[in-house]
Amino acid sequence: MQIKLRVNGKSLDFDVEPRLLLVELIRDHVKLKGTNIGCDTTSCGACTVLINGISAKSCTVLAVQADGCEITTIEGIGTVEKLHPMQEAFYKHHGLQCGFCTPGMIMAGISLATELENPESDEIRLGIEGNLCRCTGYNNIVEAIKTGLAEMKQLAKNANIESHFDRKEIH
Amino acid sequence: MIPSSFDYVVPQSLQEAFSILRESDGEGKVLAGGHSLIPLMKLRFARPSILVDISKIEGLSKVEENDDFIEIGAMCSHALVAYSNLVKENSPLVAHVAAQIGDAAIRHRGTIGGSICHGDPASDIAGALFATSAVLVIAGPNGKREMKVEDFFVGFLETALDPEEILIGIKLPKKLGRYSFEKLQRRSIDWAIVAVALNKVEDTLGVGLVNLGPTPAGFSLSLSRSEDTAALLEKFRDIAAGLTPPSDIFGSSQYRKVMAEVLFSRALSNLV
Numbered sequence: 086m087q088i089k090l091r092v093n094g095k096s097l098d099f100d101v102e103p104r105l106l107l108v109e110l111i112r113d114h115v116k117l118k119g120t121n122i123g124c125d126t127t128s129c130g131a132c133t134v135l136i137n138g139i140s141a142k143s144c145t146v147l148a149v150q151a152d153g154c155e156i157t158t159i160e161g162i163g164t165v166e167k168l169h170p171m172q173e174a175f176y177k178h179h180g181l182q183c184g185f186c187t188p189g190m191i192m193a194g195i196s197l198a199t200e201l202e203n204p205e206s207d208e209i210r211l212g213i214e215g216n217l218c219r220c221t222g223y224n225n226i227v228e229a230i231k232t233g234l235a236e237m238k239q240l241a242k243n244a245n246i247e248s249h250f251d252r253k254e255i256h
Numbered sequence: 257m258i259p260s261s262f263d264y265v266v267p268q269s270l271q272e273a274f275s276i277l278r279e280s281d282g283e284g285k286v287l288a289g290g291h292s293l294i295p296l297m298k299l300r301f302a303r304p305s306i307l308v309d310i311s312k313i314e315g316l317s318k319v320e321e322n323d324d325f326i327e328i329g330a331m332c333s334h335a336l337v338a339y340s341n342l343v344k345e346n347s348p349l350v351a352h353v354a355a356q357i358g359d360a361a362i363r364h365r366g367t368i369g370g371s372i373c374h375g376d377p378a379s380d381i382a383g384a385l386f387a388t389s390a391v392l393v394i395a396g397p398n399g400k401r402e403m404k405v406e407d408f409f410v411g412f413l414e415t416a417l418d419p420e421e422i423l424i425g426i427k428l429p430k431k432l433g434r435y436s437f438e439k440l441q442r443r444s445i446d447w448a449i450v451a452v453a454l455n456k457v458e459d460t461l462g463v464g465l466v467n468l469g470p471t472p473a474g475f476s477l478s479l480s481r482s483e484d485t486a487a488l489l490e491k492f493r494d495i496a497a498g499l500t501p502p503s504d505i506f507g508s509s510q511y512r513k514v515m516a517e518v519l520f521s522r523a524l525s526n527l528v
Binding site for chain 1 (some may be wrong): 257258259261262263264266287290295297298306307309311339356359360361362364365409444445470488
């Protein structure tokens with residue numbers, strides 16, 4: 086089946102079997118290996134990407150369902166020279182140890198900008214309840230996401246961009 | 257895990273979807289957000305020959321207000337139900353429960369209609385629909401019909417939908433009262449071991465029961481002025497005695513019955 090989607094801003098065409106999962110499309114067809122497969126059962130969040138700007142677990146989405154959508158993966162948000170504010174915050178707060186959950190955790194954190202305004206730590210914890218980390222004990226991750234969200238908000242304000250925050254857009 | 261092969265179509269209208277379902281001869285399956293169906297297909301517990309993706313059919317992804325009810329489109333995500341002002345203002349229990357389903361990413365993709373049609377007895381939102389006396393709007397090749405939520409679930413993962421029918425909306429009465437939802441889980445994103453939803457409107461207490469039998473369930477109690485908590489608990493105990501909750505690694509059938517009573521009593525004291 087022919088599908089067309091944008092991955093990290095680049096328009097791509099694919100001919101795929103309907104049973105291909107989005108995470109497999111990203112890893113094996115687009116060859117972006119930052120998005121991980123952990124549990125493969127919608128539990129762990131290692132495969133979290135953004136579909137049209139909001140988080141989704143790509144092990145539970147068919148590639149054909151994403152036809153026409155904008156997909157953002159960990160590779161699409163920053164560069165080594167210029168990290169995304171959320172990546173910068175994870176670096177600064179040491180929000181990782183082994184790093185396996187980190188791409189999903191960062192994408193889930195970025196997605197929270199669409200749902201939470203000035204979140205408390207408890208709200209962040211609930212917001213990332215679908216992303217498991219077996220190393221850190223979460224404290225540094227929560228601190229990092231708090232900082233990252235504040236930084237994203239400040240950047241949007243400086244650039245005079247309307248805040249990400251619009252719950253009505255969530256579908 | 258890889259599902260077995262299937263065809264995939266994206267109809268643009270309900271009529272088109274009905275005719276595809278008819279041609280599939282019972283082997284087709286409607287796909288909404290896919291967050292119940294795709295995991296089953298990956299485990300190969302479900303092997304439909306064709307998936308009918310209804311996400312592009314217009315009008316199924318919004319909440320509408322009428323005189324005495326609101327209607328939630330079946331394709332509305334749990335996140336949309338949780339954040340919708342119309343739902344929050346007119347049926348706050350349903351918004352409150354939608355916000356506790358799975359996790360944030362699951363709520364972005366999973367839909368209210370998909371969850372109901374999956375018919376899992378552990379569905380939180382089904383419990384909320386029992387407590388609020390929801391009515392389901394079903395469309396088929398011969399037109400629309402409406403069904404009370406209590407008539408919809410006929411067996412384990414089995415609903416009253418005909419193979420060619422599609423659930424298109426959920427009607428919730430605009431009746432405000434007090435509500436609460438108590439859910440027992442071992443970990444935050446787990447399915448409920450047991451949950452109880454309450455919706456108290458005037459002198460009626462709507463009760464939704466999650467994971468306390470082969471299907472989602474519920475009942476309503478009429479409250480007389482003299483009734484105190486102890487009397488209500490007594491009534492609940494009588495009804496719970498007739499339930500047949502599952503036994504699994506999270507708890508025995510008996511444990512679930514006992515916990516249902518505990519949650520019911522907590523829910524009564526936590527009505528907001």
